[in-house]
Amino acid sequence: MPDPILELRGVTKTFGGLTAVDDVSFAVTRGEVFGVAGPNGSGKSTLFNCITGIPFGPTGGEIHFDGTRIDGRRPHAIFRAGLSRTFQKDAEFPDLTARETAALGGHYGGGLRGAELRDAAEEALDLVEFDVVRRDMRTADVSVYGKKQLMIASALASKPSVLMLDEPASGLTRPEIAALDRLLLQVNRTGVTILIIEHVLGLLLSVSQRLLVLNQGSVLTEGDPQEVIRDPRVVEAYLGGAAA
Numbered sequence: 001m002p003d004p005i006l007e008l009r010g011v012t013k014t015f016g017g018l019t020a021v022d023d024v025s026f027a028v029t030r031g032e033v034f035g036v037a038g039p040n041g042s043g044k045s046t047l048f049n050c051i052t053g054i055p056f057g058p059t060g061g062e063i064h065f066d067g068t069r070i071d072g073r074r075p076h077a078i079f080r081a082g083l084s085r086t087f088q089k090d091a092e093f094p095d096l097t098a099r100e101t102a103a104l105g106g107h108y109g110g111g112l113r114g115a116e117l118r119d120a121a122e123e124a125l126d127l128v129e130f131d132v133v134r135r136d137m138r139t140a141d142v143s144v145y146g147k148k149q150l151m152i153a154s155a156l157a158s159k160p161s162v163l164m165l166d167e168p169a170s171g172l173t174r175p176e177i178a179a180l181d182r183l184l185l186q187v188n189r190t191g192v193t194i195l196i197i198e199h200v201l202g203l204l205l206s207v208s209q210r211l212l213v214l215n216q217g218s219v220l221t222e223g224d225p226q227e228v229i230r231d232p233r234v235v236e237a238y239l240g241g242a243a244a
């Protein structure tokens, strides 16, 4: 029997007259990598925002995390419960060292302090294979791929059970995307459930065990990634018919 760690029931988000997320339901199984795809503006980031409450929760529906209803809870309470995320934008504190950036998530999301926080940050940096000799560098001086590693390390330093990644491959070269692919599977093998939004289809198909496609805020289809991506409705909506 699948063991859902995250379940959405009829989740909806409206902005005035616009329904950005429309009656979305799905369940993520503990331990899997669950991919979310869809054309620009289909509601992917809004869906992540609804789940984490940053900066807003849903206007309708229910979200259950590890057996507890979390919609309507404050963002830091959701973070502390074990649901951690990354954002599309870059590191917010360029003057912090790489170590300090990695520690941010452990502090805010994990409630860790002192030696425990330092250890959690170090462990997360090890897990994302961030070079030991670069850990005292300013975050601003770290490479694009290094900043991605730091963003993921920071999210992992809170020791989450679910890691949500919003387009982690944007701005990366092909070899870096291959490295990210390996890294995500490595993180997943430690027992962390992953939800990933990604426009780089090769990465999404490689890491995801299941794939959900959104179109105009609604679930178009969900299932085995290779089958989903061949669905003519997905080809039409996601690739604009170009691959048909």
Ligand SMILES: Nc1ncnc2c1ncn2[C@@H]1O[C@H](COP(=O)(O)OP(=O)(O)OP(=O)(O)O)[C@@H](O)[C@H]1O
Pocket: 015, 018, 020, 038, 039, 040, 041, 042, 043, 044, 045, 046, 047
């Ligand atoms: N804060 C907001 N206020 C008003 N409208 C919003 C807000 N956030 C998102 N939207 C609208 O909701 C819809 C879904 O946007 P969203 O960013 O979730 O799509 P997306 O699938 O993540 O797109 P992309 O792939 O380009 O990142 C869009 O029409 C967008 O303009």
